[in-house]
Amino acid sequence: xxxxxxxxxxxxxxQIGLLNRIAIIFSRRKINIESLNTSPSEVDSVHRFTxxxxxxxxxxxxxxxxxxxxxxxxxxxxxxxDEIVWQExxxxxxxxxxxxxxxxxxxxxxxxxxxxxxxRKDYTVFAVAGQREETDKLIKxxxxxxxxxxxxxxxxxxxxxSDGFHEKLKEFEYREPGEDxxxxxxxxxxxxxxxM
Amino acid sequence: METLTIKKEKPATxxxxxxxxxxxVLEAFLAEGVDTVFGYPGGAIMPIYDALYDYNDKLKxxxxxxEQGAIHAAQGFxxxxxxxxxxxxxxxxxxxxxVTGLADAMIDSTPVVCITGQVFAHLLxxxxxxxxxxxxxxxxxxxxxxxxxxxxxIPAVLAKAFYIAGSGRPGPVLIDITKNAxxxxxxxxxxxxxxxxxxxxxxxxxxxxxxQEAAKLINAAERPFVIFGQGVILGKAEKEFQxxxxxxxxxxxxxxxxxxxxxxxxPLGVGMLGMHGNYGPNVLTNExxxxxxxxxxxxDRVTGRLDKYAKQAKIIHLDIDPAEIDKNVKATVPVWGDxxxxxxxxxxxxxxxxxxxxxxxxxxxxxKEEDKVIKEELNPTTEIMxxxxxxxxxxxxxxxxxxxxxxxxxxxxxxxxxxxxxxSKSNITSxxxxxxxxxxxxxxxxxxxxxxxxxxxxxxxxxxxxxLQELGTIMQFKPKVKIIILNxxxxxxxxxxxxxxxxxxxxxxxxxxxxxxxxxxxxxIPGKSISKREELxxxxxxxxxxxxxxxxxxxxxxxxxxxxxxxQGRGVAECVLSREEI
Numbered sequence: 001x002x003x004x005x006x007x008x009x010x011x012x013x014x015q016i017g018l019l020n021r022i023a024i025i026f027s028r029r030k031i032n033i034e035s036l037n038t039s040p041s042e043v044d045s046v047h048r049f050t051x052x053x054x055x056x057x058x059x060x061x062x063x064x065x066x067x068x069x070x071x072x073x074x075x076x077x078x079x080x081x082d083e084i085v086w087q088e089x090x091x092x093x094x095x096x097x098x099x100x101x102x103x104x105x106x107x108x109x110x111x112x113x114x115x116x117x118x119x120r121k122d123y124t125v126f127a128v129a130g131q132r133e134e135t136d137k138l139i140k141x142x143x144x145x146x147x148x149x150x151x152x153x154x155x156x157x158x159x160x161x162s163d164g165f166h167e168k169l170k171e172f173e174y175r176e177p178g179e180d181x182x183x184x185x186x187x188x189x190x191x192x193x194x195x196m
Numbered sequence: 197m198e199t200l201t202i203k204k205e206k207p208a209t210x211x212x213x214x215x216x217x218x219x220x221v222l223e224a225f226l227a228e229g230v231d232t233v234f235g236y237p238g239g240a241i242m243p244i245y246d247a248l249y250d251y252n253d254k255l256k257x258x259x260x261x262x263e264q265g266a267i268h269a270a271q272g273f274x275x276x277x278x279x280x281x282x283x284x285x286x287x288x289x290x291x292x293x294x295v296t297g298l299a300d301a302m303i304d305s306t307p308v309v310c311i312t313g314q315v316f317a318h319l320l321x322x323x324x325x326x327x328x329x330x331x332x333x334x335x336x337x338x339x340x341x342x343x344x345x346x347x348x349x350i351p352a353v354l355a356k357a358f359y360i361a362g363s364g365r366p367g368p369v370l371i372d373i374t375k376n377a378x379x380x381x382x383x384x385x386x387x388x389x390x391x392x393x394x395x396x397x398x399x400x401x402x403x404x405x406x407x408q409e410a411a412k413l414i415n416a417a418e419r420p421f422v423i424f425g426q427g428v429i430l431g432k433a434e435k436e437f438q439x440x441x442x443x444x445x446x447x448x449x450x451x452x453x454x455x456x457x458x459x460x461x462x463p464l465g466v467g468m469l470g471m472h473g474n475y476g477p478n479v480l481t482n483e484x485x486x487x488x489x490x491x492x493x494x495x496d497r498v499t500g501r502l503d504k505y506a507k508q509a510k511i512i513h514l515d516i517d518p519a520e521i522d523k524n525v526k527a528t529v530p531v532w533g534d535x536x537x538x539x540x541x542x543x544x545x546x547x548x549x550x551x552x553x554x555x556x557x558x559x560x561x562x563x564k565e566e567d568k569v570i571k572e573e574l575n576p577t578t579e580i581m582x583x584x585x586x587x588x589x590x591x592x593x594x595x596x597x598x599x600x601x602x603x604x605x606x607x608x609x610x611x612x613x614x615x616x617x618x619x620s621k622s623n624i625t626s627x628x629x630x631x632x633x634x635x636x637x638x639x640x641x642x643x644x645x646x647x648x649x650x651x652x653x654x655x656x657x658x659x660x661x662x663x664l665q666e667l668g669t670i671m672q673f674k675p676k677v678k679i680i681i682l683n684x685x686x687x688x689x690x691x692x693x694x695x696x697x698x699x700x701x702x703x704x705x706x707x708x709x710x711x712x713x714x715x716x717x718x719x720x721i722p723g724k725s726i727s728k729r730e731e732l733x734x735x736x737x738x739x740x741x742x743x744x745x746x747x748x749x750x751x752x753x754x755x756x757x758x759x760x761x762x763x764q765g766r767g768v769a770e771c772v773l774s775r776e777e778i
Contacts, residue, residue, distance in 0.1 A: 013395050017331055017341070024336050065519035071340045071360055074395045172394045 001056035005034070006078045007086065007157045008064060010049040011041060011165050013072040022049060022073075025066045031055060035088075037154035043165045046074065052155050074172055079159055086157035089127060090135035091117065092142055093149035096124045105145055112138045123148060212383035217347030217373065218247035220384055221311060224354035225255060227387040230282050232256045232273060232644050234266040238286025239326055241313025243378035245284075258644065258673050261665040263290050265637035267297025267368075268663070271306045272641030275624045276599055276649075278432065280307040280362045281641065287313045288326030291333075291372070296631055298337040298368045303628030304453060305430060307366035309357050317345040317374040330372045339367030347380035355390035364398025365517040366430055400518055400532035407538060409529045410512045411545030413486050417510075419554045420446045421484035423469055423477070423498075426453035426627075427491015427515060433536040434458065434620045437490065440543040445550040447558050449477035451492050453627040456617035460596065466558040470498045472609040475569075475760045475771055476561030481506050482769040483557075488512045491535050494524040495628065504767025514538050568773040569759050574614070580753045581729055583610040583682045589733050590652065590680070591616040593740055598650040599624060599642050603635035603659035606688035609758045611654045621646075633662030636679070640666060643675035650678065650740065657683040657709045667719040670745050678739050679721075679747040681712055684754050692757045696778055716747040723747035 012018055019038065026033050034052040041048035053060070057078075064076040096119065099105050112134065114126040128135055135152055215223070221244055225233070233255055237245040248257060260266040263285045270281025285294055291312040301308045315324040331343050340360045344353055353371060361369040414420055422444075428437045434457050441448045441458075447466045450457065452473075458465055467474030469481070478500075481487065487509040492498070499505040502524060513520075513527035514535050521530040531538050573584035587610060590598075596616035601624040602608040608625055617623060624642050626634040639653035660681050670677055691705040716723035722742060726735050732750070739746040762771045763778055772778055 017335065017343075020332060020335055028336065062519070062523060065521075065523075069517065069519045071393065071396045169394075172397075 001058055003054050003056050005052060005054055005081055006057070006060045007081070007084050007155065008049070008051040008053065008060065008067070008076060008078045009157065009159060010051065010067055010076045011043075011074040011168075012047045012049060013074070014045065014047040015072045018070070018072050021070050022051075022067055025063060026051075026053065029059075029063075031059070031063070035154040037156050039156065041165055043169050046165060046169060050155055050157050075165075075168065077159060077162075079157070083161065084157040084159055086131065086155050087129050088132060088135060088155050089129050089153040090138070091149075091151050092126045092128070092138065092147060093123050094126070094142055095146050095148065096120060096122060098145045099124050102145065105142075108141050109138075112141070114138065212385045214381045215384040216243065216247065217344070217350050217377045217380050217382070218244040220347060220350040220382075221354065221373070221378075222247055222251050222255065223384075224351060224358075224387050225282065227389065228354075228358045229279070230255065232258065233282045233284055234258045234260055234269040234273070234641065235284030236260055236263050236266055236286065236290060237284070238290045238313060240287035240315055240375050241284060241290070241311070241378070243375060244311065244313065244373075256644075257284075258640070258669065260637065260640075261668045262663065263293035264296055264633070265640070265663055265666045265669065267294050267301070267308060267310065268631075268634050268637035269641030269644075269666075269669075270308045270310075271297060271301050271304075271634075272601060272624050272638030273645040274306050274308060274641075275638075276621050276642040276645030278621060279645075280309055280358060280366075283308060283310040285310065285312050286326065287315055287330065288328045290326075291330040292328055294370070295333060295337060296629075298334055298370065300626050300629040300631045300634065301368035302337045302339065304626065305366050305426060306368065307361040308368040309354075309361050310368065310370045312370060312372045313378070314343065314372045314374045316376045318376070320345075320374070330370070334370050337368070338370050341370040341372070343372040343374070344377050345374045347377045347382045350377065351384070351387050352390070355388060356393065359390035359393070360396065364396075399516060399534045399537075402531075402533040402537050402541065404541070406529055406531045407541045407545060410488075410531055410542055413510050413512060413529060414444060414446075414488065414542075415547045417486035419484045419551065420444070420486040420488060421480065421509075422446045422448035422488045422490060423451065423481070423492060424448060424454045424457060424490040425451040425492025426457075427535055428454055428457040429620055431491060431516065431534050431536045433491075433534075433539055436536055436539040436543070438462070440539045440546070443543050443548050444546045445548070446488065447551070447555050449474070451495070451498055451627075452612050452623075452625060454492060455612060456620050456622040459619075460615070460617045464555075466555075467562070468612060470495075471500070471762050471764075472613065472758050472760065473498075474562065474613070475565040475773060476558040478760070478762055478768040478771040479561060480558060482508065482767065484509050486510045486512065488514070489525075490514045490539070491516070493520045496524075499524060500762045500766055500768045500770070504769065565760060565773065573610075578753060580727070581732065581750060582756055583607055583684075583752050584614050585729075586680065586682060586732065586736075586750050586752070587611050587614040587654070590736055593733070593736055594650060594652070598622070598652045599646065601625070601635050601639040601642050601651060601653045603653075603655040604630045604632045605656045605659060606684070606692065606756075606758050607654055607656045607682040609689075610682075613758075632656075632659040635659060636663050636677075637666045637669075639677045639679070640669055640675050643677050647676075651676065652678045652680060654680045654682065656688060657681055657685065657712075658687045658707050660712070661707075661709065664715065667716060667721060670721060671719040674744060676743075677745045678742075679716075679745065680739070681747065681749040682752050683709065683712075683749055684752050684756065685709070686754060688756075689758070691755070695755070695757070696763070696775065712747060712749045721745050721747055723749065725749035725751070727751035
């Protein structure tokens, strides 16, 4: 099995220490987290982690099981890049004088979909939301114009096939959770699994 | 607490009383049926100990001599009683001393709740005296942990702690309570047990489809083989398990943790799996056509080399923890669920069968092992005694009714290979973590876990010296612990490996021991050291008949090895019976 980029989406309770519990699942196995984002989710009181790693599917599946095993984790999903819509936010700080003198720069920025966040006498900050290649490309473009500072956020992702977490959460709240809360992927791959 | 989503039926008019956080902790214990606590006081847990002073008649507190002793004792208690063990320790070093025991309880799925004191909340992060980041230190070795800084949280958090520790796949939970929360008075409206946490699913739902698929495989099998682990014991499913194997007629082997779930002399019991397990079960794992794993996790000491493990077999894996399915060995049919629920369903669907030829094959392998290993181990021709004959003689005297607590190393393997058990929860050992020093404190806990049974701790000369301070606990509280030290004057297991795999370069395995009998005497514990076979039986008898604890040191062969052995990196079928075969 070959390694590829997987985005892991984890629905959790909002609890101090859970970030550490999740992070050490990766570090214990010496797996590098490429990006990690925590945010609220569509459901009030439910938190959402978005974690990007480069691994084989076998490893990612096992990691998700270990994540789900944590008491405060509701559910963990993993997806390949074509199963999700994803974005990262990047910010670039460049000297304002360069922008002012080189009209070309402004055009370049517009071409890359950047918008201005702050304009000061000494510097201007632009932001771009997009995928890794796009934000990377803009670094290259801006480098000749004295890029003072660059930062990029973690990935956030929407799962294309997901119906959101509202309905699922209801199942979790029952004392006897429904079948959906305990998905068993084997069942859906019946033919592959039961090779008698 | 936000994470508790149970709709609490709390009547608004319920009377409240003002209590301290400390009292709330002790009330929680009583509500959870706790009667024994193992602990050690200190600065940051003093308010709880102060409250404990008034609970002396309801809660027995065993003052250990080191916090590691407290948690191992709680583990021994839990393993024998099937209840959750409880520990008190103070902040800083008190808490860090628990880490080994937490790791041990985590890997061996032992339900333990540890309460640690913590500095005042306003001092957190200031490097205050005896302040340690206990929550982060213990995160990887706890099923759940939580820091309480406000007393009002205590009832709900403790309810959650006991629920999590004891439900599903059990494990250790640590609750760190700051000193201000222990002192804080709050309106207490009683304790309510936790029965549901929305983000926590202790048991997966049993899916009938899997049971049917599993039964189909079993019914079509010609050489089915059951391997079982501690899940059978933790799930209190010994009867269900026995019914299953008896109806299906399948030879069954136990892991070290599953041992005693069925009586060792059960006609379908074919022995122990693993690196030093029995010959037949190891070799025939690679000859069965359907392998049914019940409540076990395919540890590397059981599987040997994975790519040579049961490749020919269809594998049915019954486990309560979905993360164990496919972790090491890919299951053909995964049966998620509590084996107390899944086994009866499976029993219903399997055909009543016997496999005389297949069972005979196990017997043939057993005979080979008898001839090449067991005979000499149990009836040695050497002048010096062997570990095996000590265990064998003990069997004769206890008739398999004793709780046997072992430490880690050669004596552990020998004890587990030869000890007889009639009753479940009788084999207490550090299986996953391999914690030397486990046995003495665990035996103390075991003695409290079921005082009606005889508790025998079997310990090596190395491991005994790791936690021998707990003799002080025995001296003070007088649990009846029979201690056998099997002294080979070496760190035997490491020595065995150095002999077999490192050209006999004995690097720091030659360990000098004190006069153990004198040490025990210093603690007021009678003892005896023997080196002659003639004295063995009478000395064991004396030990067992002693009203109270007794220490018996038995000098055994210095360079005896434990066989059979599946050398590291080899498949189970490459199990060897002697040094020459390696």
